[in-house]
Amino acid sequence: MEDIQTATTLFAVSFRHRDDIAQTLAGAGWHGVVVGDADAIESRYLASGAAVALIDARGALDAALEATRTLGSLVATNGGALLVLVSRGDVEAIGEFYDGGATQFLASPAGAGELVQALRFAGRHAARASGCVATTGAVERRGVPGVSGFDREAGDARRWIADRIAADRPVAVVLASLSRLDIVNAAHGRPAVDALIETAVRRAQTVALEAVGVDAIVAWLGGAEFALIVEASGPAVTAAITALDAALARPFPVADAFAVLGCRFGVAQRQPGDDASALLRRASGALADAKASDGAVLHVALPDGVAPVDALAIDLHHAIELDEIDIRWQPQVEIASGKITGVEALARWDHRKLGPLGADTLFAAADRADLGIALSDHIQRLVLTRAVAWPAALGTLRVSLNLTAADIARPGFAALFLARIDESGFPRGRLTVEITETGLIEDLSVASTLLAELRGAGCRVAIDDFGTGYSSLAYLKSLPMDYVKIDKSLVRDITGSARDRVVVAGAITMARSLGLAVIAEGVETPAQLELLAAGGCSLYQGFLLSEPVGEAALLELMARE
Structure with missing residues (x-):
């Protein structure tokens, strides 16, 4: 192939060393675009026409990782290469950059000649990938x-x-x-x-x-x-x-x-x-x-x-009657033993044209179509019916079921919900109800009364997405609960800076001091799990073990234990 520095445009992102990177590239005769922030990074990268992207992670690990995740699939789609420059003290983060789409790495301090040589290798990779x-x-x-x-x-x-x-x-x-x-x-x-x-x-x-x-x-x-x-x-x-x-x-x-x-x-x-x-x-x-x-x-x-929600809201009117709503189960694992002790029930919409759609899309469409309560009722019945019919191998698992803000605001919902559980035959003692922070902000006193009634009837209570709202400390102080679920955005950042780890450790310490068990969601790497365990987290769920699965796959996971 031609000399890569004249045949290829480079797109470089450097948050702390932009001038140094630009000077090195100019000295090597490389035609490139060097930016110092991640604003509109996708469109800027596409406009550059670059076959090779460079992300300088030195001194800005979190921002660089986010930029890598943003550009990774675009680079791959274009048949390109993505080189990440990391500080030697951050080489443990290479796995995360790799998962985000990086194809090459260079540890700093490295001389200008080493960087140019690494970019040449990245260019050769891009040429191979495109063909x-x-x-x-x-x-x-x-x-x-x-x-x-x-x-x-x-x-x-x-x-x-x-x-x-x-x-x-x-x-x-x-x-x-x-x-x-x-x-x-x-x-x-x-x-x-x-x-x-x-x-x-x-x-x-x-x-x-x-x-x-x-x-x-x-x-x-x-x-x-x-x-x-x-x-x-x-x-x-x-x-x-x-x-x-x-x-x-x-x-x-x-x-x-x-x-x-x-x-x-x-x-x-x-x-x-x-x-x-x-x-x-x-x-x-x-x-x-x-x-x-x-x-x-x-x-x-x-x-x-x-507009996705507008388009889907129309179809949702028929989804329930056409039996397009399904349930997947994401295992919750006890960190100390490695055993699956429970599952979170997650709704899926098997759209007849678009394929499987997640719960966020499903409920957004339901809200637009004014079907939120009807959908929530349907999912609750479906979860209970499926779980009560499980074989003996799954018969000890706890089931976590999400309640919506609309559920909390419904007069008499606690009695209605408990009657629904009893009619299904599923044991109250194996059911955990999960409430998101955003679903509680509307009326904390109503939420507290509802959760106290459900908890007093034998159910357990978890606060989902903890750490992302505005009233986290008030919830810990005021609401009857058994579990706190650390939000996946905090879990994702735990391997970043020392400040990120302190924030997560503080949330875990506060919860444990109040006698609450802590579940981390969105765990994807062994490094995240190790830090969570060291901080006192007791349970986790996430792609490190398994994505949400059907009953057959759940049985296989249990059998492997």
Whole structure:
């Protein structure tokens, strides 16, 4: 390839050393854009046309990590490279940057020559990534049109999409991002991680060959991300996602053991006016939303300019009667023993056109459609009915069920809710009700009375998303409760600065001093779990163990214990 410094535009972000970075690049003759903040970073990166992105994390670890997460999927989609410059004292954070989409790293202090050399290597990675595409041909196999062997040099994903759009064919992009690779890296090293990613891509290729039944390509995008792109729409796309999810959920052989990975998906289907770039951009944005979510592993992009809640509110009127609302269960684990002791029930909307949608989207649409109370009643009944029918292997698990602000404000809700529990046959003593801080701010006295009545009847009470509202200390002081759930945003930051750790440790200490158990949500890395355990947290939930799953997968997790 040509000399990378003249053939490629660099996009660099440096929060504390912008002038130094700009001077180093200028001295090397590199044509680049250097910015000192993350404002509108996505659009600025896209406008630069850069194949290589540099993020300088020295002295600004948290901001750099957030910028990496923002740019990671975009860099991967464009077939680029993302180099992160870290201080030597922060090398323990490399795993988080890797999960965020970084492809290369350089530890500082490093000379200008080392940085330029590292950027050259990143440029070579970008060149390889942009050409590493596997595609199906047009030969029939097993009677399925449009499926044949794979040719890694046969095409480019962007051009493949553009050709379908030019022919007015349906196209859908499914971006997949693997997680928990840091655990494999710590146990077996980077070669094992690379081999595992290759295996995952091959499984996706098998799905495209044998399960999709339409013309499709699989493209590795760099790092832990790849794309399944299909010439299809509607139910065929849902079937492709289901097949891919099942393939990636199977354990992966690593050395003499097996690893179970997490995976998040971003999906976009071709809409009028889309070109290849717009379609990939919407898929990338959906994947970023899935990564940011603690519950939903899949996000579907709606067309540009469409108000998602307005569009979904119309469909929600029919969702309950069409049985599109489902429940997933996220395990809650006792840190001391490693045992699953409970689950949080999380609603999912299996939309007939858009696929699975998370609880946040579901309830936002319900509020817009004035169906909040009806939806909450339906979910409560569904959770209790499912849980009471569990096999004996799940018969000791606690179930956490979320109540809404509308539930709290309903006159006589406590009696109605307790009657609903008793009618289902589920034991009150195994049920925990979770209330978010935002749901309590409206009327603290009403909330206190309701929670006292439920707690007195045998249920337990947890305050969800603790630490994100304005009245956290007042809640600890005034409300009857058993658990405090540390919000995922605080958990995510615990491996950042010493100040972040102090904030989380303070919240845990206050809760424990009042006799409350502490549950951390959104735990994704061993480093986060270690710090939470050291601070006195007793339970956790998050993708470190498992995403929200159905009953069958929950049984498998319990069996592995």
